[in-house]
Amino acid sequence: MFLAIASLLCCAPAGAVLDIPQTPVQDAVMASAAESASLLDWADRAFGNPSGVGSGLELTLRRQDHSVLHVNRSCIETPLRIGGRAFDHGLGTHSNSEIAVRLPDGAQRFRAFCGVDNNDDTGGKRGSVVCSVEVDGKECFRSDVLRGGDEPAHVDVEIPAGASELVLKVDGTDDGPACDQTDWADAEILFADGTARRLDEGQSDTLLGVNGPPFSFVYGGASSDSLLSGWQRVSERKDTDAGPAYAATWTDPATGLRVAAEARVFAPYAAAEWLLTFTNTGSADTPILESIQALDVALRSGYAKNPLLLHRNSGDSCDDRSFLESVETVAAGRAFRMAPVGGRPSNQAFPFFRVQYGAEQVVAAVGWSGQWAASVERSGEGPARLRAGMEETHFTLHPGESVRSPRILLMPGGADTWALQNRFRRLMLFEYVPKADGRPVALPAALQCFDRYVWTRDDWATEAGQLAAARFAKSAGFDTLWLDAAWFEGGFPNGVGNWYYKPKAFPNGLKPVGDLCDELGLKFVVWFEPERVAKGSEIAREHPDYVFGGGEGGLFRLDLPEAREWLTELLSRRIAESGIDIYRNDFNIDPLDYWRRNDAPDRRGITEIRYVEGLYRMWDDLRARHPGLMIDNCASGGRRIDLELCMRSIPFWRSDTNCSPSHCDWNQAQTLGMCPYVPLNMACAWQPDAYEMRSAGTAGIICQWHYMDESFPLEEGRKALAEVMENRPYWYGDLYPVAGFSPDEGHWSAFQFHRPDLDAGLVLVFRRAKSAYTGLAAGLRGVRPDRSYEVTFIDGDHGRTEKTMTGAELGDAELRLPKARGSLIVRYRAAG
Known part of the structure; x- marks a missing residue:
C-alpha cells in the first residue's frame, strides 16, 4: 500500500493561491462617523479626561x-x-x-x-x-x-x-x-x-452608558464607586492610526494600591478594549481586594416594559448542543449569569455574547483563559448593568506585587444584527487573530487519522506509517500532515508527561517525518498536552514539585516561573528538532479545583491569575522563538476559547464531536454558532463524500479518511478536497445565515460568505436527512441588485451549472435539493 501511495505523487492537484484580505472594506458594515464619534466620546469619559469631553x-x-x-x-x-x-x-x-x-x-x-x-x-x-x-x-x-x-x-x-x-x-x-x-x-x-x-446637542443617548470607569472592585470593604473619586488620577491619551490609546491610573494615597487601565479604541469599528493591572506600590500588604469586575457598565435599557435580550452561546459540550445560540430575556427586576464549568473558558459557556435592547446592541468579549463569569442584572425600573470578570477574587497584594484582569472588548451598534456581527468578525480577523505577512493566517487542509487508526492499525503510528501518510497527504491534495497523540512513550492518555518519542515506533524521533513534510511542501502538526501530568510519567517522577498533585500526577504548575521556563524549553526543543510548523496544545483537564485548593484564604484567585499569566507567557515565548509557528488551541475540543487565546492561536479542533463520525449536521450548526465571533476555526470529515466534506469545511479542513484501505475512493477524495480548498478564501468574508441555527436533522442549514472586496461569495446549502422540504428561498445579502454576476451551482455529485444572473435574481433565487441529505454550493462573482 505504501508503494502505491508514493506512485500517486505525480497526480497531486495544484492548489489555487489563497486570496486573503489584508484590510476591511470601508462600507456600510463598518461604523458610521456618528457611531465612531459616540464611542470615542464614551472612551474619553471612561479613560481620558473625565470633564470637558463631548461637544x-x-x-x-x-x-x-x-x-x-x-x-x-x-x-x-x-x-x-x-x-x-x-x-x-x-x-x-x-x-x-x-x-x-x-x-x-x-x-x-x-x-x-x-x-x-x-x-x-x-x-x-x-x-x-x-x-x-x-x-x-x-x-x-x-x-x-x-x-x-x-x-x-x-x-x-x-x-x-x-x-x-x-x-x-x-x-x-x-x-x-x-x-x-x-x-x-x-x-x-x-x-x-x-x-x-x-441641551440635546452633542449629548450621547446610546445603550452603553458611562458615569465613571467601566470597571469596579471592592477594596477594604468599600466599593470603588466611593473610592476612586478620592484617589490620585492620571490619564494620558495617544492618538494612533486606529484610534486613541489611553493609559490611566488611580492610586490610593493611603495604601499605595494603583489601578492601571490600558485601553484602546478601534475607531473604524467603534470598538473599545481595555486591560486592568492592580499593583501594590506601598510597603505593606494591602487590605483585601475583591469582587473585581473588569467590565461593569450601565445599560440604558430604561423602559421596563421593553425587553432586554441576551444572545449567548452554549460553548462546547461535545454533543448536539455545542456552540448553539440561545436568547435570554432579562425582565425588569431579573438577572442572568453565565460562567463556564471547571476553569476552561468555553466549557459549556462562551465568553462572547451580545446584548440587545430595541434598536441598539452591544457585542462583548472576555479575554480570560480561566474561570470568568458575566451577568446582566436589570433593576425593577428598567436600567441594567453588564458585568464580567474572574468568578472569584479575594486577596491581599504583597508589596511590589501586581496582578492583571481579564481583557474586555466592547462593540456597540444598531439594529442590523448581521452588520454588527460582521463588523465584529472583521475586527477579529484584522486586529486580533494571528497574522502571516500582514494578513490573517491561512488555515490548513490536514490529514489526521488518530481516532480512526490509533486503536486499529499498529503500523500507522510508526515512522514508516507516518512517512506513508505524508506521501498520501501530498498525493490527495492536502497541505498538512497532522500527527496527534500517538508518538510519545505510554500513549494517550496514560503517557501524558512523557514528552519523548516511543523508541520502537519512532527510533529517530519525528525528524524524518518533519523532514519529509518539508520536502513535500507540507506543514507538520504535532500534538502535545503539556499541562496534564499522568501518574508515573517522567515529569511526575522527576519533577513532582512542578505538578499540582506531585508524584500522583495532576496539573502542571504554569503558575511557577521556574516550572514554566523548564516546560517552555522542552517544548521549544521538540518543535525545533521535529520540524513542527503547528504546535497543537490540548488540555483535557478541568483546572479550577487545583487552582482553588492551592489558594490561602486571603489569596483566593491568585493561583488562577498566575497560571493564566504563565500560559500566555509560554505561548508568547514559543511564538517568539519560532517565527511563523502556529498554535492550535484545543481543550477536549473547543473548551478553552476566549479573546486572549484567539490573539495567539486558532481552534483547529473546535469540538471533540470530531472524534467520531456522522456529525455533519452538528458541524453545520457549530459553524453558525462560532463564526460570528471566532471567524477562524476548523472541523473534521470522516468520509470524502460531498455532504460530509462541505459540512466540515471552513477556511480549512481536517480529514480522518480510511486511506489505508484498498477500497478508499481516492479520486472522490481529491475532488471533494479540491472543492473545499477552492472555497477557503470566501470564509474570510462576511457571514450571513440563510437558514436556521438548529442541528435538528429535520431542518435545512444554509449560510453565505460574502467578500465585499471582491464582490464575490459562497453559499453552502444543506437539506438534512429528515427534511421534507425540497427548496429554500436564498435571501442573500451583499450582492448589488442591478449588477451582473457569474454564478456557479455545484451539486452533490460535483456537477456544475454556470449562469449569468443579476444581483436581484441571485438574491431571491430558489435553491432546490430534490433528495434528502443533499447539498449545494453556489459561488458567485461580479461579471466583468
Missing part, C-alpha cells in the same frame, strides 16, 4: 427614579409630544428627576416647554408632575400641576451674569409616579452674543 453642554443626571434620561425622545422611547404638540428636540425624563446643567460664560436665558409626554402609556390623560428650574440654588420657575393631555408650559428664565449651574427638576404629585413621563422640549440656553445652544 454638548455638560449635563449631569443627579436623580431619575424611573427609566433613563433620553435625548430627542421620551423616557419610554417614543417621539416627544406634549398635549397636541410634537417636538423634534429636547430631553425625556421621569419623576422624580434632577438634571444639572453647567452654565458656560455668557449664558443669559433658558427657554423650554415642559409637560407630561403624550404617548400610549399616558394616554393623553394619565400622569401629573410639577416642573421647576433653579439657578445656583434659587428657584426661578415653578409650574402648576401638569397633567397628561395638558398643553406644554412655557419656560423662560433669566440667567444672572456669572451664574454657574442650572437645575431642571420634575417632582411627582400625591397620585404617585405612575405615568409621570416628562419632557423638557426645545430646551435651550441663549447667550449674550445672540447665539443659542440646545
Whole structure:
C-alpha cells in the first residue's frame, strides 16, 4: 500500500493561491462617523479626561427614579409630544428627576416647554408632575400641576451674569409616579452674543452608558464607586492610526494600591478594549481586594416594559448542543449569569455574547483563559448593568506585587444584527487573530487519522506509517500532515508527561517525518498536552514539585516561573528538532479545583491569575522563538476559547464531536454558532463524500479518511478536497445565515460568505436527512441588485451549472435539493 501511495505523487492537484484580505472594506458594515464619534466620546469619559469631553453642554443626571434620561425622545422611547404638540428636540425624563446643567460664560436665558409626554402609556390623560428650574440654588420657575393631555408650559428664565449651574427638576404629585413621563422640549440656553445652544446637542443617548470607569472592585470593604473619586488620577491619551490609546491610573494615597487601565479604541469599528493591572506600590500588604469586575457598565435599557435580550452561546459540550445560540430575556427586576464549568473558558459557556435592547446592541468579549463569569442584572425600573470578570477574587497584594484582569472588548451598534456581527468578525480577523505577512493566517487542509487508526492499525503510528501518510497527504491534495497523540512513550492518555518519542515506533524521533513534510511542501502538526501530568510519567517522577498533585500526577504548575521556563524549553526543543510548523496544545483537564485548593484564604484567585499569566507567557515565548509557528488551541475540543487565546492561536479542533463520525449536521450548526465571533476555526470529515466534506469545511479542513484501505475512493477524495480548498478564501468574508441555527436533522442549514472586496461569495446549502422540504428561498445579502454576476451551482455529485444572473435574481433565487441529505454550493462573482 505504501508503494502505491508514493506512485500517486505525480497526480497531486495544484492548489489555487489563497486570496486573503489584508484590510476591511470601508462600507456600510463598518461604523458610521456618528457611531465612531459616540464611542470615542464614551472612551474619553471612561479613560481620558473625565470633564470637558463631548461637544454638548455638560449635563449631569443627579436623580431619575424611573427609566433613563433620553435625548430627542421620551423616557419610554417614543417621539416627544406634549398635549397636541410634537417636538423634534429636547430631553425625556421621569419623576422624580434632577438634571444639572453647567452654565458656560455668557449664558443669559433658558427657554423650554415642559409637560407630561403624550404617548400610549399616558394616554393623553394619565400622569401629573410639577416642573421647576433653579439657578445656583434659587428657584426661578415653578409650574402648576401638569397633567397628561395638558398643553406644554412655557419656560423662560433669566440667567444672572456669572451664574454657574442650572437645575431642571420634575417632582411627582400625591397620585404617585405612575405615568409621570416628562419632557423638557426645545430646551435651550441663549447667550449674550445672540447665539443659542440646545441641551440635546452633542449629548450621547446610546445603550452603553458611562458615569465613571467601566470597571469596579471592592477594596477594604468599600466599593470603588466611593473610592476612586478620592484617589490620585492620571490619564494620558495617544492618538494612533486606529484610534486613541489611553493609559490611566488611580492610586490610593493611603495604601499605595494603583489601578492601571490600558485601553484602546478601534475607531473604524467603534470598538473599545481595555486591560486592568492592580499593583501594590506601598510597603505593606494591602487590605483585601475583591469582587473585581473588569467590565461593569450601565445599560440604558430604561423602559421596563421593553425587553432586554441576551444572545449567548452554549460553548462546547461535545454533543448536539455545542456552540448553539440561545436568547435570554432579562425582565425588569431579573438577572442572568453565565460562567463556564471547571476553569476552561468555553466549557459549556462562551465568553462572547451580545446584548440587545430595541434598536441598539452591544457585542462583548472576555479575554480570560480561566474561570470568568458575566451577568446582566436589570433593576425593577428598567436600567441594567453588564458585568464580567474572574468568578472569584479575594486577596491581599504583597508589596511590589501586581496582578492583571481579564481583557474586555466592547462593540456597540444598531439594529442590523448581521452588520454588527460582521463588523465584529472583521475586527477579529484584522486586529486580533494571528497574522502571516500582514494578513490573517491561512488555515490548513490536514490529514489526521488518530481516532480512526490509533486503536486499529499498529503500523500507522510508526515512522514508516507516518512517512506513508505524508506521501498520501501530498498525493490527495492536502497541505498538512497532522500527527496527534500517538508518538510519545505510554500513549494517550496514560503517557501524558512523557514528552519523548516511543523508541520502537519512532527510533529517530519525528525528524524524518518533519523532514519529509518539508520536502513535500507540507506543514507538520504535532500534538502535545503539556499541562496534564499522568501518574508515573517522567515529569511526575522527576519533577513532582512542578505538578499540582506531585508524584500522583495532576496539573502542571504554569503558575511557577521556574516550572514554566523548564516546560517552555522542552517544548521549544521538540518543535525545533521535529520540524513542527503547528504546535497543537490540548488540555483535557478541568483546572479550577487545583487552582482553588492551592489558594490561602486571603489569596483566593491568585493561583488562577498566575497560571493564566504563565500560559500566555509560554505561548508568547514559543511564538517568539519560532517565527511563523502556529498554535492550535484545543481543550477536549473547543473548551478553552476566549479573546486572549484567539490573539495567539486558532481552534483547529473546535469540538471533540470530531472524534467520531456522522456529525455533519452538528458541524453545520457549530459553524453558525462560532463564526460570528471566532471567524477562524476548523472541523473534521470522516468520509470524502460531498455532504460530509462541505459540512466540515471552513477556511480549512481536517480529514480522518480510511486511506489505508484498498477500497478508499481516492479520486472522490481529491475532488471533494479540491472543492473545499477552492472555497477557503470566501470564509474570510462576511457571514450571513440563510437558514436556521438548529442541528435538528429535520431542518435545512444554509449560510453565505460574502467578500465585499471582491464582490464575490459562497453559499453552502444543506437539506438534512429528515427534511421534507425540497427548496429554500436564498435571501442573500451583499450582492448589488442591478449588477451582473457569474454564478456557479455545484451539486452533490460535483456537477456544475454556470449562469449569468443579476444581483436581484441571485438574491431571491430558489435553491432546490430534490433528495434528502443533499447539498449545494453556489459561488458567485461580479461579471466583468
